[in-house]
Amino acid sequence: MKTAWIFVVLGVAFLVAGSYLGLFVAPAEEYMGNVQRIMYVHVPTAWNWMLAVLYAFGAAIAFLFTANAKWDARLEAGLEVSTLLAFLLCCQGSIWAKPTWGVWWDWDPRLTSVAVLLFASIGIIALRGFVDDPHRRAVWSAVATIIASVDLPIVYYSVKWWNSLHQQQSSPQTVSSQFHLPLRLNAFGVLFLMIGFIMLRTRVANMNRARETALPPMTEHAGEIA
Amino acid sequence: MLIASLRKELLLQWRTRSQFMAVFVFGAATLLLFSFGVGPNAEMLRTFSSGFLWLGLLMSSTLTLSESFHGEMENRALEGLLLLPSDPRALYYGKAIANWLQLTLLGCALVPVMVVLYDAGTTQLLKLLLIIALGAAGLSAPGTLYAAMTAQVRAKQTLLPLLLFPLIVPALLASVKATSLVILGDPMQQSRSWIALLGAFDLIYWSLCGLLYGRVVEE
Numbered sequence: 001m002k003t004a005w006i007f008v009v010l011g012v013a014f015l016v017a018g019s020y021l022g023l024f025v026a027p028a029e030e031y032m033g034n035v036q037r038i039m040y041v042h043v044p045t046a047w048n049w050m051l052a053v054l055y056a057f058g059a060a061i062a063f064l065f066t067a068n069a070k071w072d073a074r075l076e077a078g079l080e081v082s083t084l085l086a087f088l089l090c091c092q093g094s095i096w097a098k099p100t101w102g103v104w105w106d107w108d109p110r111l112t113s114v115a116v117l118l119f120a121s122i123g124i125i126a127l128r129g130f131v132d133d134p135h136r137r138a139v140w141s142a143v144a145t146i147i148a149s150v151d152l153p154i155v156y157y158s159v160k161w162w163n164s165l166h167q168q169q170s171s172p173q174t175v176s177s178q179f180h181l182p183l184r185l186n187a188f189g190v191l192f193l194m195i196g197f198i199m200l201r202t203r204v205a206n207m208n209r210a211r212e213t214a215l216p217p218m219t220e221h222a223g224e225i226a
Numbered sequence: 227m228l229i230a231s232l233r234k235e236l237l238l239q240w241r242t243r244s245q246f247m248a249v250f251v252f253g254a255a256t257l258l259l260f261s262f263g264v265g266p267n268a269e270m271l272r273t274f275s276s277g278f279l280w281l282g283l284l285m286s287s288t289l290t291l292s293e294s295f296h297g298e299m300e301n302r303a304l305e306g307l308l309l310l311p312s313d314p315r316a317l318y319y320g321k322a323i324a325n326w327l328q329l330t331l332l333g334c335a336l337v338p339v340m341v342v343l344y345d346a347g348t349t350q351l352l353k354l355l356l357i358i359a360l361g362a363a364g365l366s367a368p369g370t371l372y373a374a375m376t377a378q379v380r381a382k383q384t385l386l387p388l389l390l391f392p393l394i395v396p397a398l399l400a401s402v403k404a405t406s407l408v409i410l411g412d413p414m415q416q417s418r419s420w421i422a423l424l425g426a427f428d429l430i431y432w433s434l435c436g437l438l439y440g441r442v443v444e445e
Binding site for chain 1: 368371372375376378379380381384385388389391392393395396399400403419423426427430431434435438441442444
């Protein structure tokens with residue numbers, strides 16, 4: 001519990017520092033100007049979104065093998081945090097795309113895969129909401145998470161093939177060193193924040209589960225009624 | 227065991243064939259409605275015809291798929307089936323193959339409607355049949371698995387499309403692309419690679435879903 005809050009505080013601190021450097025200290029990019037500064041939050045979000053998806057996928061597999069409810073709580077946390085990050089990614093991407101490409105949306109493989117997985121994870125969260133039996137809910141959402149995660153590379157490559165017009169990824173060599181520090185600070189900021197959120201959300205999931213599976217409270221007159 | 231399961235599914239489908247007719251009319255009606263979304267532009271309708279065909283089939287498939295588990299939920303028939311000394315995978319593949327055959331038939335039945343409405347004919351009928359069969363297989367494998375889950379919960383009508391639609395994006399994309407290459411001409415011979423992509427998608431999901439089905443229906 002305490003560790004989770006330490007991660008949240010650390011994450012916010014890193015984000016504040018990185019964003020300050022990114023907004024006020026780092027120079028504006030030559031061609032894109034100030035618009036490029038959204039990259040200082042966009043790229044860290046993208047990296048950490050992938051980590052969150054991997055985490056949910058790992059938790060789903062671990063649950064199917066162990067049937068331990070702890071993994072279900074982790075899956076729930078990972079799913080929700082990755083949904084949040086995917087939503088943020090789509091919003092940030094659109095904000096960046098409008099002034100740069102002139103459109104809110106572009107059928108770029110990365111953009112499209114994030115959107116597809118966003119809808120898939122919303123579907124799984126909705127499924128969780130409609131199943132009352134905790135064990136069944138856990139198994140089904142683990143199965144659905146595995147199926148959706150396997151889909152991610154297929155979506156990525158099929159969209160890439162379908163629409164060969166896309167931006168090349170930047171490698172560290174093509175990024176000037178003045179842009180590195182704010183990017184790295186923010187990457188760790190989002191990472192710590194994500195870990196903190198996942199830990200807190202796992203705790204809530206565990207508590208909900210305990211409440212669900214608890215026996216109804218015994219009353220003084222329970223024996224007499226029977 | 228698989229043969230027995232498949233026989234049961236096919237018999238069920240044959241006895242409820244009026245249901246198939248209703249789904250077909252639904253699919254044909256969506257094809258009719260799509261043209262109102264575009265307007266009476268013959269050239270444009272022809273360009274988009276393959277997309278409309280597949281969207282029509284996708285919409286209809288949710289009806290077929292959820293209906294395929296409707297009977298199992300009545301009188302807790304699914305529980306009875308699971309009590310049989312058999313592998314649940316046989317039940318899954320029986321149902322998935324039956325759904326695949328029905329969706330392929332539905333796709334083939336929708337082709338003449340598409341030809342009439344959008345003037346989108348082709349002479350490569352065998353290739354078209356192959357694409358429809360592969361695309362229907364891509365819908366049926368994950369669709370049957372998700373239908374098994376959603377049939378048992380509240381709000382099944384909403385949940386099945388919500389889970390299925392994002393998942394089958396690659397299959398839909400490849401089917402639409404391959405079909406439109408067949409209809410509009412394929413000077414670069416690209417349809418082969420789209421068909422290969424569809425085949426790969428089918429292979430992955432037919433094996434993965436069969437593997438996971440046992441966990442979905444377990445008590």
